[in-house]
Amino acid sequence: MQPAAYTELRERLAEVHDLDRAGAVLTWDERTKMPPGGAAARADQLATLVRVKHYRIAADEVRRLLDELRPYEESLAPDSTEASLIRVARRDHEKARRVPPDLEADLARAAATGEHAWREAREQNDFGLLLPHLRRNVELRQRYVECFPDAEDPYDVLLDDYEPGMKTAAMERLLGELKDALLPLTAAVLERSRAVDDSFLYDSFDVARQRELVLALMQRMPIATGTWRLDDTSHPFATAFSPTDVRIATRYSEGNLSSAVFSALHEMGHGLYESGVNGDTMRTPLCRPVSLGMHESQSRTWENMVGRSRAFWRCYHGLFAGTFPDKLAGLGPEDFYRAVNKVRASLIRVEADELTYDLHVLVRFELERAMFTGGLDLADLPEAWNERVRQYLGIDVPADCVGVLQDVHWAEGGFGYFPTYSLGNIIAGQLWEAAHAAIPDLEQRIEHGQLAPLRDWLREHVHRHGRKLDSAEIVARATGRPIEIGPYVRYLRDKYGEVYELPTEDFSGAGTMRM
């Protein structure tokens, strides 16, 4: 029998959830449908939803209910729905109360003006236009960090907003190991980069037909009809207003067929996560994906592990060739498979291939650490950026607009976000290996267009938990191991070793990188 306080808490939290998802609808509309004239009012509407949500989660009444429920919580199994709901609600409540409303407002304002300045700075290729906003963002984030005096490392506080429970030390170790594994592998692959031809993906592809192709592909993904839609946007994203109302949005580039296809697969991976949360926790704080890292593990699974697999192209090459017979007829699955795994040293993270992607992330993570605890003067950021890109990717950055100014995150005060991209890749590697162990014929299934077994395995081991378990616990239960780079690195070595015909002794995965 649930105590009355629990029912009351749950009702209050249902409202908080609804306000949060209402904000998601407004954001979706803003990014896919809203005419430009709607921008100013939309910013007000979203700010109000955030503020009202904040009042309601931080309310004294919630504190009273949480205090009253402590004995009940302690009487329950920690991973019961009830105990988890109270635990997660308490964390949300305490986080909301720690930060003074004025600071929240300052952060929101600085994010908005920073984003605006960033557009200008990038367009004009002038880091100086962004610098004062960056200083302001870092200063405000430092004040934010001070609201959590118990944190061991200031960066822990930033990380916790995106990856609850993850510590800086653990992230640093993981990404450091990943760097050590990736640098020699990438260098070897880049030396043989010409071995792969992907020029046929960079022809001229009618956008309306691309849109049909992407829609047809999404219709083959393991998600129920009538529970999702696909739209155009300028920066691809996925969102969901409930597990049966998933929104995928992508963009199309006439001269690049793979851009829309892989971004849609990526976003559908996010969408499948959203669609798989346990229905019993609807309208509670538990019914959302647990972290950005876990979210990214799902998007990268469908984009890369599935979408850039040989099995996938054995299944779907005909759909592509059939949509663009004038450009793609006569190409076989192997041609596509090799082309979509072409590796190049490039400047822009969001266009990077699977193998070099994490190196882009490493640049950003290391600079964030330097900004918050390493004493890096923000004026020196462009130089520090360019130096790392040279070191990790072997290329020169010709201009800041394709260097330090390329991403919006810092301009909006989003520090601690970047490393979750690589954490997602690492987790994806672990889950992929575990899914293979559980579904021995996984590759054949994919080759026959049967994507439900993989979805079901991910739903059972990841999606359904929502926020009940943190990402480390989900990985531990799904794979029997802590979060570790081994499986991901093995996956990369096996695939790129074969595609680029690398000498096996160098990169077979024996040695220190196996964990």
Added chain:
Amino acid sequence: MQPAAYTELRERLAEVHDLDRAGAVLTWDERTKMPPGGAAARADQLATLVRVKHYRIAADEVRRLLDELRPYEESLAPDSTEASLIRVARRDHEKARRVPPDLEADLARAAATGEHAWREAREQNDFGLLLPHLRRNVELRQRYVECFPDAEDPYDVLLDDYEPGMKTAAMERLLGELKDALLPLTAAVLERSRAVDDSFLYDSFDVARQRELVLALMQRMPIATGTWRLDDTSHPFATAFSPTDVRIATRYSEGNLSSAVFSALHEMGHGLYESGVNGDTMRTPLCRPVSLGMHESQSRTWENMVGRSRAFWRCYHGLFAGTFPDKLAGLGPEDFYRAVNKVRASLIRVEADELTYDLHVLVRFELERAMFTGGLDLADLPEAWNERVRQYLGIDVPADCVGVLQDVHWAEGGFGYFPTYSLGNIIAGQLWEAAHAAIPDLEQRIEHGQLAPLRDWLREHVHRHGRKLDSAEIVARATGRPIEIGPYVRYLRDKYGEVYELPTEDFSGAGTMRM
């Protein structure tokens, strides 16, 4: 110098406004984009937004601020922004406090289940399926009426939700006079109904090309690029999230070209009203259209006075003939003008022509009066309906699904809404006459595609006021007269008298109908 309490009130009300408009975004998405799987969560999200908005407008703190501001309000000119804001906020606050939250919840639930039952009843042509829900709705609305014991007539309370300040006695007088004027005019026109040929509008028109045509037409309407969009829906509507984010939605019927065109013009009329509110009152209770009647006056102005005018077809017939040359080539402006003014006695209100439309409304208004104060047993509603349709339109209702079951309003508890449709027509007639007096070459302007002068006149005399003035006051200031049927009836007599070549002595507008 505005007192601090005023600033505080304004800030609180800005949040209420944002919550209201956030709800409008969710409703727009629900009706235009949402996959079917989103329905259940969307209902929760919308209910939460309504509830949270209600808490915030009904809060004790708002009462305290309103009390504190009374001397300030009394020191101001009544139609100053400040005094109006306080006055309208007080009305909203008091209305919100009068109705117990439990009753609000019961009304909302009954509306939702009633809507569901109505779909079933209409589909099965079985009034009995709706009857218990109708009884429940009327009973709940009677309890709602009792929350306002000062009302002279119970129906005043219902009317006030849609047409603030309008009394039943005044509405009854206006619609009674309108009936007396319309019945003989309609009878005379229907006798000559065959004089007009509109068969060419009921050919087969490719929906994609219709969509292009409607979009091209909307682009010629006097609304700025980047401040609106047009979408598909199943029941046409317009909404706005700010004056520069207007959403129009319509539907297309392959066999009926005029359906989408006139519904889009109608909705754009609503949209132009939304777009014309004074920017100084943004995010206050003043920045919304004042009433449904006034709203409808704007939609009917653009749909009928403009869209069914000779001048309009002189300007746009080429656009139509050019889009469908295989169907419409060779037709001149006069052919279109006559066709779109074809009058027929028909069963369905939303498909009725301009002239018979108000007779459909009268049936509903008289029955609502009978339900709430005339002692009509709801079981007798179908018979009472059919009798009036026979009397006013001279046709028999073959089945309830095209009779009493055709509209959703009553099933959702929406009593008091219908008469605002005719009130809108009446006001549109008055404004149209006044606009002609102010812009002597109005017809020539329209003929040359210059629609901005009319929009500017409406903006100045109607739109910009928002909720500052009630509809009677807006009409009084714009026309120098109270709300009266004279101009509307003259407009109808002149137009239909000419199209149907009626003897002028009978319907020239002399006599009792001139007011």
